Amino acid sequence: MKRLVDFSSRFRILKGGKISLVVSALLGSVVIASASPSGGTVTSGNAIISQSGKTTNINQSSSKASINWQKFNIAKDETVNFNQPDINSITLNRVVGNESSVINGALNANGQVWLLNSNGILFGKNASVNTAGILATTGELSDADFNAGNYKFKNNSENSVINLGAIEVSNNGSVILAANEVKNSGTIKAVKGKVHLTAASEYTVNLNGNSLVNLIVDKGVLDAMVENSGTIIADGGEVYLTTNAVNELLKGVVNNTGIIEANSLDGLMGNVEVFAHGGEAKIDGTIEAEDGFVETSGKEVTIKNSTIVKADNWLIDPTNIDIDDASAYETSLNGGTNVTIETVSTGSEDGDINVNDEIEWNTVNTLTLKAHNDININKSITATNDDGKLALHYGQANVNANNESTYNVNAAVNLKAGDNFETKLGSDGTATTWKVITELGSEGSTTGTDLQGMNGDLTDNYVLGADIDASSTSTWSSGEGWNAIGSNYSNEFTGNFDGLGHTID
Numbered sequence: 001m002k003r004l005v006d007f008s009s010r011f012r013i014l015k016g017g018k019i020s021l022v023v024s025a026l027l028g029s030v031v032i033a034s035a036s037p038s039g040g041t042v043t044s045g046n047a048i049i050s051q052s053g054k055t056t057n058i059n060q061s062s063s064k065a066s067i068n069w070q071k072f073n074i075a076k077d078e079t080v081n082f083n084q085p086d087i088n089s090i091t092l093n094r095v096v097g098n099e100s101s102v103i104n105g106a107l108n109a110n111g112q113v114w115l116l117n118s119n120g121i122l123f124g125k126n127a128s129v130n131t132a133g134i135l136a137t138t139g140e141l142s143d144a145d146f147n148a149g150n151y152k153f154k155n156n157s158e159n160s161v162i163n164l165g166a167i168e169v170s171n172n173g174s175v176i177l178a179a180n181e182v183k184n185s186g187t188i189k190a191v192k193g194k195v196h197l198t199a200a201s202e203y204t205v206n207l208n209g210n211s212l213v214n215l216i217v218d219k220g221v222l223d224a225m226v227e228n229s230g231t232i233i234a235d236g237g238e239v240y241l242t243t244n245a246v247n248e249l250l251k252g253v254v255n256n257t258g259i260i261e262a263n264s265l266d267g268l269m270g271n272v273e274v275f276a277h278g279g280e281a282k283i284d285g286t287i288e289a290e291d292g293f294v295e296t297s298g299k300e301v302t303i304k305n306s307t308i309v310k311a312d313n314w315l316i317d318p319t320n321i322d323i324d325d326a327s328a329y330e331t332s333l334n335g336g337t338n339v340t341i342e343t344v345s346t347g348s349e350d351g352d353i354n355v356n357d358e359i360e361w362n363t364v365n366t367l368t369l370k371a372h373n374d375i376n377i378n379k380s381i382t383a384t385n386d387d388g389k390l391a392l393h394y395g396q397a398n399v400n401a402n403n404e405s406t407y408n409v410n411a412a413v414n415l416k417a418g419d420n421f422e423t424k425l426g427s428d429g430t431a432t433t434w435k436v437i438t439e440l441g442s443e444g445s446t447t448g449t450d451l452q453g454m455n456g457d458l459t460d461n462y463v464l465g466a467d468i469d470a471s472s473t474s475t476w477s478s479g480e481g482w483n484a485i486g487s488n489y490s491n492e493f494t495g496n497f498d499g500l501g502h503t504i505d
Contacts, residue, residue, distance in 0.1 A: 035073040035074060035075035035078060035102070035104075035105075036051060036054070036056050036073065036074065036075070036078055036080075037056055037069050037071060037072045037073065037074070037080060037093075038069065038070055038071045039068075039069055039070025039071060039097065040058075040067050040068070040069045040070075041067065041068045041069075042065060042066070042067050043066050043067065043068050043094075043143055044064070044065065044066045044143045044146070044147055045060065045062040045063075045064050045065030045066060045147075046060065046061045046062040046065060047059065047060040047061070047062070047065040047067060047091065049067070054075075054077055054078040054079065055078070055079045055080075055081065056078070056079070056080045056081070057080075057081045057083060058080070058081070058082045058083065058091060059083045060082065060083065060084045060085065060089060060091055060111075061085065062085070062089075063085055063086075063088065063089050063090070064089070064090050064091075064092070064146065064147060065090075065091050065092070066091075066092040066093075066094065066143050066146055066147075067091065067092070067093050067094065068094050068095075068096045069093060069094065069095050069096065069097070070095075070096065070097040071095065071097050071099050071101075072093055072095050072101045072115060072117065073099070073101055073102045073103070073104075074102075074103045074104060074105035074106070074107060074127075075104055075105050076104045076105055076124075076126045077105060078105040078106070079105055079106040079107075079108065080105070080106070080107050080108070081108045081109070082107075082108065082109035082110070082111065082113055082131070083109075083110065084109060084110055084111035085111070086110070086111065087110060087111055087132045087170065087209075087210045088111065088112075088209045088210045089110075089111030089112065090111060090112040090113075090114060090133075090146075091109070091111065091112070091113055091114065092114045092116065092141070092143075092146050093113065093114060093115045093116065094116045094117075094141075095115075095116065095117035095118075095119065097119075098119060099119055100117065100119040100120040100121065100122060100159070101115060101117045101119070101120070101121045101122070102122050102124060103121070103122065103123045103124065103127045103129070103165070104123075104124035104125075104126045104127050104165070105126065105127065105128070106128045106129075106130075107127070107128070107129045107130070107131065107134075108130050108131065109130075109131040109132065110131075110132060111131070111132050111133070111210075112131060112132055112133035112134070112135070112173075112210065113131050113133070113134055113135075114134075114135040114136075114137075115134075115135070115136045115137075116137055116138075116139065116140065116141060117138060118138050118139075118140065118155075118156070118157040118159065119138075119157070119159055120138060120157075120159030120160050120161070120162075120179075121136045121137075121138070121160075121161045121162070121179075122161075122162050122164070123136070123162065123163040123164060123165040123167065123186065124164055124165055125164040125165055125186070126165060127163070127164070127165025127166065127167070127186070128165065128166050129165070129166065129167040129168065130168050130169075131169055131170075131173070132169060132170045132173045132210055133169050133173040133174045133175070133193075133210060133212070134167060134169060134173075134174075134175050134176070135174075135175075135176040135178075135205070136161050136176070136177050136178075137153060137155070137161065137176070137177070137178040137179060138155055138157040138159050138160070138161060138178075138179040138180070139153035139154055139155035139157075139178060139179075139202075139203070140153065140154050140155070140156075141153050141154075149207075151204060151205040151206070151207070152202065152203075152204045152218070153178065153202065153203055153204070153205070154201070154202050155178070155179065155180065155200065155201045155202065155203075155221070156201070157179065157180065158180050159179060159180070159181075160179050160180065160181040160182065160183065161177045161178065161179040161181075161182050161183075162182075162183045162184075162185075163177065163183070163184045163185065163186045163188065163230070164185050164186045164230075165186045165187075166186055166187045166189075167186070167187070167188045167189070168187075168188075168189040168190075169189070169190045169193055171191050171192045171193065172192050172193050172210060172211050173190055173193045173210060174190060174193050174194045174195070174196070174211070174212035175188050175190050175193070175194075175195045175196070176195075176196045176198070176205065176212070176215065177196070177197050177198070178196070178197075178198045178199070178200065178203060179199065180199055180201075180221050180223075180224060180225070181199060181224070181225040181226075182197045182198065182199055182225070182226050182227070183225075183226075183227045183228075183229075184197060184227070184228045184229070184230045184232065184258070185229045185230045185258075186230045186231075187230055187231045187232075187233075188230070188231070188232045188233070188234075189232075189233045189234070190233070190234045190237055191233070191234065191235050191236060191237065191265070192234075192235070192236040192237050192265065192266075192268060193211075193212070193234055193237045193238075194212045194215075194234065194237055194238045194239075194240070195232055195234050195237070195238070195239045195240065196212075196215045196240045196242070197226045197228065197240070197241045197242070198215060198217065198226065198240070198242055198243075199220075199221060199224030199225055199226050199242075199243045199252060200217040200218075200219065200220055200221055200224065200243070201219045201220065201221040202217070202218040202219035203215055203216060203217045203218055203219075204216045204218055215240070217242070217277075220243065220252065220277070220278070221243075221252075222251070223251060223252070223253075224243040224251075224252035224253070224279070225243070225252070225253050225254075225255075226241045226242065226243055226252070226253070226254045226255070226276075227253075227254075227255045227256075227257075228241055228255070228256045228257070228258045228260065228285075229257045229258045229285075230258045230259075231258055231259045231260075231261075232258070232259070232260045232261070233261045233262075234261070234262045234270070235261060235262060235263045235264075235265040235270060236262075236263075236264065236265030236266055236268035236270060237262055237268070237270065237271075238262060238270070238271040238272070238273075239260050239262050239271070239272045239273070240272075240273045240275070241254050241256060241260075241273070241274045241275070242254065242273065242274070242275040242276070242277070243275070243276050243277060243279055251278060251279040251280075251299075252276050252277065252278065252279035252280075253276055253279050253280050253281075253282065254274050254275065254276040254279070254280075254281045254282070254298065255282040256274055256282070256283055256284060256285050256287070257284045257285045258285045258286075259285055259286045259287075259288075260272050260274075260285070260286070260287045260288070261286075261287075261288045261289075262288070262289045262292060263288055263289060263290040263291070263292065264289070264290060264291035264292045269291065269292045269293065270289040270290070270291070270292030270293075270311075271289060271292055271293050271294075272287050272289050272292070272293070272294045272295070272311075273294075273295045273297075274287075274294075274295070274296045274297070275295065275296075275297045275298065276297070276298035276299070276300075277297075277298070277299075278298075278299050279298055279299060279300070280298050280299065280300040280301070280302060281296050281297060281298035281300070281301045281302070282302045282304075283296050283301065283302065283303045283304065283307050283309075283328075284303075284304040284306060284307050285306075285307065285308075286307075286308040286309075286310075287307075287308070287309045287310070287311070288308075288309075288310045288311070289310070289311040289312075290310055290311065290312070291311075291312050292311050292312055293311060293312065293313050293314075293315070294309055294311040294313070294314045294315070295314075295315045295317060296309075296314075296315070296316050296317070297315070297316075297317035297318070298317075298318060299318065299319050299349075300318055300319070301316055301317070301318040301321065303316065303328045303329075304328070305325050305327035305328055306327075306328075307328040307331075308328070308331055308332075308335075309328065309331075309332045309337060310332070310335050310336070310337060311332075311337050312337065312338065313337065313338045313339075313340065314332055314337050314338070314339050314340070315340045315342060316339070316340070316341045316342070317342050317343075317344060318343060318344075319343060319344055319349040319351060320343055320349050320350060320351060320352055320353075321341060321343055321352075321353055321354070322354045322356055323341070323353070323354065323355050323356055323357055323359070324356045324357055325357055326355075326357040326358065326359040329341075329359060329367070330359060330360060330361055333359075333361035333363060333365050333367060334361050334362060334363055335363075336363055336365060337365060338365045338366045338367075338368070339365070339366075339367050339368070340367075340368040340370060341353055341367075341368070341369050341370065342368075342370040342371075342396075343370070343371050343372050343373070344372055350372075350373045350374070351371055351372025351373040351397055352371055352372075352373050352374045352375070352376065353369050353370075353371040353374075353375045353376070354376045354378060355369070355375075355376065355377045355378055355379055355381065355411075356378050356379055357379050358379045358380050358381075358382070359379070359380075359381045359382070360380075360381075360382040360383075360384065361382075361383055361384070361385070361388060362383075362384045362385050362388070363385050363388060364385050364386075364387040364388060365388065365389075366388075366389040366390070366391060367381070367383070367389070367390050367391070368390075368391040368392075368393065369390075369391070369392050369393070369394075370391075370393040370394075370396055371393070371394045371395075371396060371405070372395075372396050372397035373394070373395065373397060373405050374394060374395075374405050374406055374407065374408065375392050375394045375406075375407040375408070376407075376408045376410065377407070377408065377409050377410055377411055377413065377501075378410045378411055379411050380411045380412045380413070380414060380501075381411075381413045381414070382413075382414040382415075383414070383415050383416065383420065384414075384416070385416065386416045386417075386418065387416075387418070387420070388415070388416065388420065389415075389420045389421070389422065390413060390415060390420065390421055390422070391421075391422040391423070391424075391431075392407045392422070392423050392424075393423070393424040393431075394406065394407050394423075394424075394425060395425050395426050395427075395429075396424075396426070396427050397427070398426060398427065399426045399427055399428045399429075400425055400426030400427075400428055400429040401426070403425055403426045403429075405425065407423070409498075409499075409500055409501045410501070411501055412500065412501035412502055413463075413465070413500040413501055413502075414465060414466060415436045415438075415463075415465035415500075416436065416438065416465060417436050417437060417438045417439065417449060417450075417465060418435070418436055419433050419434075419435060419436070420436045420465070421433070421434040421436050421463050421465075421500070422434065432461055432496075433461070434461040434462060434463045434496070434498070435448070435449065435460055435461065435462050435463070436462075436463055436464075436465040437449070437450055437451050437454075437462055437463070437464055437465065437468075438464070438465045438466040438468070439451065439468070440452060440468050440469065440470055440472070440473070441453045443473075443476040443477065443483075444476075444483065448460065451468055451470070451504070452473075452482070452483060454485045454493070454495075455483065455485055455486070457495075458485070458486055458491070458492065458493045458494060458495060459494050459495050460495045461495050461496040461497075462495060462496070462497050462498075463497070463498045463499070463500045464498070464499045464500055464502035464504070465500065465502070466502060467502045467503050467504075467505065468502070468503075468504045468505070469505055470482065470504050470505060471505065
């Protein structure tokens with residue numbers, strides 16, 4: 001005999017998710033009494049609610065409808081269908097009772113379904129959501145604002161939105177999970193659409209038909225948490241895990257240990273943003289946006305050495321950064337990703353980049369270090385591909401004039417010959433390309449591509465990409481040796497030269 005459990009007094013999804021995990025384990029062996037949505041009253045628009053056995057149908061004839069429910073739960077063997085005029089239709093479901101919503105069955109719709117429950121929302125491990133769009137939040141939105149298209153949500157709840165099941169929306173659809181704490185341990189799929197896991201107290205949703213234009217956080221929340229340990233797929237679309245806020249004093253954490261995939265598709269560039277504004281972004285797992293863009297930002301950004309990021313470009317954007325373990329950067333560079341590490345100084349932070357671990361890659365990709373203040377290269381940087389490049393942009397917090405920021409080369413920078421080194425001082429500075437030299441050249445050389453050949457272009461900028469053995473010059477010019485670079489005041493060297501930690505012996 002199966003036990004009937006009343007969760008109204010036992011289940012409340014709190015920050016930290018501890019109670020929710022216990023409940024999700026229980027759901028596999030118990031039946032929730034009267035789990036179907038109940039006490040539904042249509043408060044705007046036109047919709048008819050009918051229930052037959054374990055199936056609930058909401059037949060909506062207006063483009064928008066809002067329904068107040070005493071409870072909105074779906075048990076494992078139950079189904080709720082929203083039959084709407086078209087893909088652009090929206091049904092707002094507002095829980096006015098004091099129970100959390102547990103979705104552990106099937107929820108289907110040909111339009112968008114919005115579920116608002118300040119008591120918390122749990123999509124259990126057996127949940128199957130198939131809609132044109134889904135929004136699940138602990139925030140509040142009035143019927144007047146809803147019908148006016150003013151989708152500005154306000155959240156005063158400390159409860160959570162958690163997904164352990166399978167959520168899938170049709171092409172160009174959107175998935176929005178928003179609360180003080182949002183967790184995904186299940187699967188979310190939105191091909192060519194947008195996925196937002198957002199922790200905020202106020203946020204605004206902007207739509208264009210069924211397509212989500214953007215989600216803007218208007219006000220943050222203290223100790224916000226967004227976590228993905230599951231799988232999120234949005235090829236040809238965009239994925240956002242964010243606690244970004246106007247007030248940087250509101251510390252938030254964004255934690256990814258799962259899989260995020262937003263590869264470019266059919267000419268649409270994929271985009272992934274993991275952003276803990278004023279807090280910490282903890283990066284692990286796999287993030288793929290092939291031919292697309294990945295950003296991992298926060299006041300602090302912690303990147304585990306097991307992290308895999310595959311994209312056309314990956315931006316890491318903390319306030320300060322000490323690169324003590326470069327494994328993840330090397331993996332991405334070797335996998336065909338251009339990596340940019342950019343600091344943004346705030347408050348007492350200097351905005352420095354300190355390279356404290358060796359970095360080496362063998363592809364044509366570029367490593368860009370972009371510091372608001374100084375760059376300190378304390379361990380070697382090596383690009384073994386003929387077209388592998390290093391760019392150092394420093395002092396970006398200020399303009400070029402009177403800028404005292406610098407880059408300090410305390411370990412060798414090893415680059416192949418060619419235009420493979422770039423510097424830029426100041427936010428309005430001009431990027432300077434340096435010609436990398438790795439060979440001595442022959443007696444009398446004027447090639448402009450080797451050390452002796454610098455005589456062929458006395459105005460260029462040169463750096464050494466390797467140590468150079470110049471001992472053979474002792475026999476040049478009938479024993480006179482090395483031919484000086486430039487000969488007199490009318491033919492002097494006016495370019496720049498930097499050894500990048502190398503020697504000429």
